[in-house]
Amino acid sequence: MLKDGSFGSAPEEWGAPLEVLSLKLEEARVLVDAILALRRIDSTASIHMRDDHINLTEVARTAAKRAQPRARLLHGSVVVDPDRIGSAVAQGDQDRTLRILDNLINNALVYSGDARRVVLRVEDVGGLQVAVEDSGAGIPEERRVHLFEPFSRDDESTEVGSGLGLFISRTLAREMGGDLTLDDRPGARGSRFVLHLRPAGTPG
Numbered sequence: 001m002l003k004d005g006s007f008g009s010a011p012e013e014w015g016a017p018l019e020v021l022s023l024k025l026e027e028a029r030v031l032v033d034a035i036l037a038l039r040r041i042d043s044t045a046s047i048h049m050r051d052d053h054i055n056l057t058e059v060a061r062t063a064a065k066r067a068q069p070r071a072r073l074l075h076g077s078v079v080v081d082p083d084r085i086g087s088a089v090a091q092g093d094q095d096r097t098l099r100i101l102d103n104l105i106n107n108a109l110v111y112s113g114d115a116r117r118v119v120l121r122v123e124d125v126g127g128l129q130v131a132v133e134d135s136g137a138g139i140p141e142e143r144r145v146h147l148f149e150p151f152s153r154d155d156e157s158t159e160v161g162s163g164l165g166l167f168i169s170r171t172l173a174r175e176m177g178g179d180l181t182l183d184d185r186p187g188a189r190g191s192r193f194v195l196h197l198r199p200a201g202t203p204g
């Protein structure tokens with residue numbers, strides 16, 4: 001309200017501090033959202049978790065579609081690899097699967113430098129999985145060990161974030177009997193996160 005002049009026009013020298021204040025508020029909001037999401041996982045984990053058949057190709061398409069406005073805003077792209085297999089049916093909670101993919105896509109868009117090209121692949125390689133690949137700078141070896149721990153962030157990052165996204169996503173994946181991993185791709189550009197899920201009909 002100070003910024004938009006609800007209390008009359010703010011003195012010019014307030015400009016910079018108000019900008020910082022807005023940014024800090026945004027950071028706090030992101031953190032509170034993430035912590036609330038964590039609490040919800042703790043308290044409602046298995047009670048509200050569904051265990052349905054999930055058409056992975058469909059879910060990947062939905063996630064890519066939902067990401068379009070953000071991708072446009074960031075001058076990036078999010079696509080599902082057309083060579084995906086047709087009928088990968090996994091077992092788990094569709095909303096959670098979508099939430100995990102949203103997190104991964106968003107990270108890929110935000111942290112992949114100027115390239116911002118995100119590709120989703122549905123794969124059946126002895127296990128069902130959805131990979132989210134970007135063509136950014138990748139994640140240095142020394143950061144990989146702690147990447148999935150809560151509050152793990154790049155100290156120098158200028159992006160607003162909580163460092164909880166990957167931790168929450170991995171927790172959700174494991175609760176569904178799946179997992180979330182980061183692939184080692186020596187020589188390749190960018191990062192490749194892989195969400196592993198149980199095939200339909202298998203016990204959790």
Ligand SMILES: Nc1ncnc2c1ncn2[C@@H]1O[C@H](COP(=O)(O)OP(=O)(O)O)[C@@H](O)[C@H]1O
Binds near residue numbers: 137161165
């Ligand atoms: N696709 C990616 N490419 C490069 N770095 C990434 C990618 N995804 C995540 N990271 C790094 O991992 C950190 C943790 O990610 P996350 O748990 O989602 O938290 P947040 O996005 O709130 O920082 C990010 O701050 C970023 O440094």
Ligand SMILES: [Mg+2]
Binds near residue numbers: 103107161165166
């Ligand atoms: Mg994130």
